[in-house]
Amino acid sequence: MKPEPKTEAELLQRARDIAGLSFFELAETANMIVPANLKRDKGWVGQLLEWHLGAVAGSKPQQDFLDLGIELKSIPIGHTGKPLETTFVCVAPLIGVHGLTWEKSHVRQKLSKVLWIPVEGEREIPLAAxxxxSPILWSPNDEEENALQQDWEELMEMIVLGQVEKITAKHGEVMQLRPKAANSRVFTEAYGATGKSIKTTPRGFYLRTQFTNQIIKRYFS
Known part of the structure; x- marks a missing residue:
């Protein structure tokens, strides 16, 4: 793996250097094997990019480039230039959330500055090809931050009130809360409607595709 970049400019240059290259070319340099598909290797693309860019956080709950305050996100793009799927931000806290504010939230920290790496995502293109x-270094503007904060506060209020089981993918304008677990047998603690602890599936915050599409359009228009 490349050493951690010392500056934002160095990180951006590395990202620009790999733009236009195929996964096969990048995997060869990193001595990694390209899987046949991503069904069992969902995190493979992220690991490949982390290797080339020098991200050391891995799966730790912190920004990928902690010293630079930058999060790394790959985003699969279709032929039309639009994102093909929602973007995972972080796992949602379901207990101990009383008094938690947007300003101190993990979501806000993760999204304060993001290095987006668009990648070809159409399934008919072989993974290796x-x-x-081109990379996008993005921080939310006031309008985007307000929209994110509004959704976060609405979803967190439902969690605090013991309504986590009532939250669906329809809640949230730009960000939604969805189950996030390796399988349906994984459970975590949450508040129930009576205020007592219940067992439920872990949840994660995801950015809707229309939100990430606006980011991409703004940078490439």
Whole structure:
């Protein structure tokens, strides 16, 4: 793995250097094997990019480039230039959330500055042949931050009130809360409607595709 970049400029240059290259070319340099598909290797693309960019956080609950305050997110793009799937932000806290504010939230920290790496995501393109696009270094503007905060506060209020089981993917304008677990047998603690502890599936915050599409359109228009 490449050493951690010392500056934002160094990180951006590395990201620009891999733009236009295929997963096969990047995997060869990193001495990694390209899987046949991503069904069992969902995190493979992220690991490949982390290797080339020098991200050391891995799966730790912190920004990928902690010293630079930057989060790394790959985003699969279709032929039309639109994102093909929602973007996972972080796992949602379901207990001990009384008094938690947007300003101190993990979501806000993760999204304060993001290095987006668009990648070809159409399934008919063999994984090895898919290419990396030009990077986008993004921080939410006031409008985007307000929309994120509004959704976060609405979803967290439902969690605090013991309504986590009532939250569906329809809640939230730009960000939703969805189950996030390796399988349906994984459970965690949450508040029930009576205020007592219940067992439920872990949840994660996800950015809707229309939100990430606006980010991409703004940078490439």
């Amino acid at each position: 898919r290419k990396v696009g």
